[in-house]
Every structure is written in C-alpha cells, then in structure tokens.
Ligand SMILES: [Zn+2]
C-alpha cells in the first residue's frame with residue numbers, strides 16, 4: 001500500500017507526465033488525463049484516427065485530438081504521397097516516374113499539418129521528449145501496417161550531424177524507435193522477430209542547414225554525399241528500414257537509401273511520422 005508520501009510522489013510523477021496544457025496548442029486540458037496502457041496489438045486493430053486519439057489523449061486538448069489526418073490510399077505506390085482524388089487506385093506519382101528512387105517504398109503515419117506539426121515542433125525544439133514514447137508507438141503501428149511482411153532485419157534512424165546532436169542533446173528519431181525490439185518480442189505481431197536497431201549504421205558528415213523553403217534541386221544538391229555507411233558489413237544483404245520524423249521532398253531519405261544500396265543493402269524501406277503534402 002502507498003503511504004501519503006508515496007501518493008504525493010505518484011501524483012507529482014503523474015503531473016510531470018500528464019501536464020494540464022495541450023502539447024500542441026498550449027490550451028488548458030479540462031479533464032485530468034491518464035495513460036490507458038493500450039498495447040500495440042490492440043491498437044493495431046483500430047483505425048489510425050482512433051489509435052491516435054487513444055495514444056495521444058494524455059497530451060492533447062479535445063480539439064487537437066481530432067486535428068489529425070492519417071495518410072491513406074490512394075497514394076503513390078513508391079513514395080507514399082497521398083493523392084487528392086479519392087477515386088483513384090494507388091499508382092506512381094509524377095516524381096517517382098521521372099526520378100529513380102533507391103528505396104522500395106516510403107510510408108508515413110499522417111500529413112504534416114495540424115496538431116501533429118505542432119507536436120513535432122514541441123518535440124524537437126521545446127524538448128518535449130516525453131513525446132518519444134507515444135510517437136514511437138504510432139510509428140510502430142504504421143510499421144506493422146506496411147512492413148510486417150517486408151522481413152526487416154535492421155531499423156536505423158536518419159542521423160543528425162555531430163554538432164546538431166550536441167546542441168539538441170538527442171536524436172529525436174532514434175528515441176522514437178529504440179523500444180521497438182522489446183515491443184516486437186512482447187507482442188509477437190511482426191514477422192520480423194529478429195529485427196534489431198542499429199544506432200550508428202549511418203553517419204552524417206555534412207551539417208546541412210534547415211532545408212525549409214528550398215526547392216527540390218537545391219535540397220538534392222545539399223544532401224549529396226551528406227551520409228556515409230559506418231559499418232558496411234552490418235548492411236550487406238540486409239533489409240533496412242530507415243526512419244525519419246518528416247518526409248518533405250524525400251531528398252534526405254533518398255540520399256541515405258542511395259548509400260545503403262551502394263553498401264549492398266538487400267532493400268531499403270522508409271517510414272516517417274509525418275508527410276508534407
Ligand atoms: Zn490543443
């Protein structure tokens with residue numbers, strides 16, 4: 001049984017974990033929120049919007065909880081860009097027809113907009129690292145949805161340059177995926193039971209400034225030779241899942257995929273939390 005001190009401690013831990021303001025918009029959250037402890041197998045059976053609601057409800061106000069647009073078909077079979085016309089079947093987008101991609105396909109949880117955009121900013125720039133766990137869970141559900149049959153051997157996060165890593169203190173993407181092997185072992189819902197996380201598969205040797213606002217050609221030029229494979233022996237013959245927070249033009253993950261394929265990766269798959277459209 002918990003004594004008074006224990007209860008107080010539990011309350012302060014709870015307050016720290018579930019503050020009363022919305023992580024996305026800063027508005028007051030009227031009802032006290034508790035984590036529901038939903039497990040991945042249960043969440044995987046839900047529609048993405050319902051799973052988002054369930055996973056994020058300790059962190060968001062009621063308006064932001066519904067301000068979420070999952071990426072859904074029809075989409076580009078290669079890069080995962082959602083199409084505006086809802087009547088089409090999946091097909092290749094113009095960019096994937098004209099520009100060869102080194103990854104097999106890229107998929108994302110939701111459109112980079114609304115509450116998710118604000119959450120990602122809070123996570124990266126306001127040190128809301130408590131979001132690593134729910135974000136990691138959302139991405140894991142998407143991994144099950146798209147890649148449970150892809151026979152993934154290794155998962156790697158797009159690396160930050162050493163200088164960026166030092167100033168931020170953490171690689172936001174790596175924090176999201178580091179619990180995946182435990183989740184896979186515990187739930188047995190992925191075919192990739194031997195899947196491991198490779199924390200330093202790639203090294204970023206160019207400290208590119210933010211790519212926001214740059215056109216496609218400039219982004220590609222900036223990214224050229226930005227990454228090197230640190231341990232080619234850990235890549236050769238492997239199916240690699242490359243994870244990043246946001247897919248904007250795809251130039252970052254494409255450059256990573258290019259060096260991984262050159263290091264003889266069997267296949268490169270991409271998953272991001274958000275997709276700019
Ligand atoms: Zn809100």
Ligand SMILES: [Zn+2]
Pocket residue numbers: 076077078079080081092093094095096
């Ligand atoms: Zn495409």
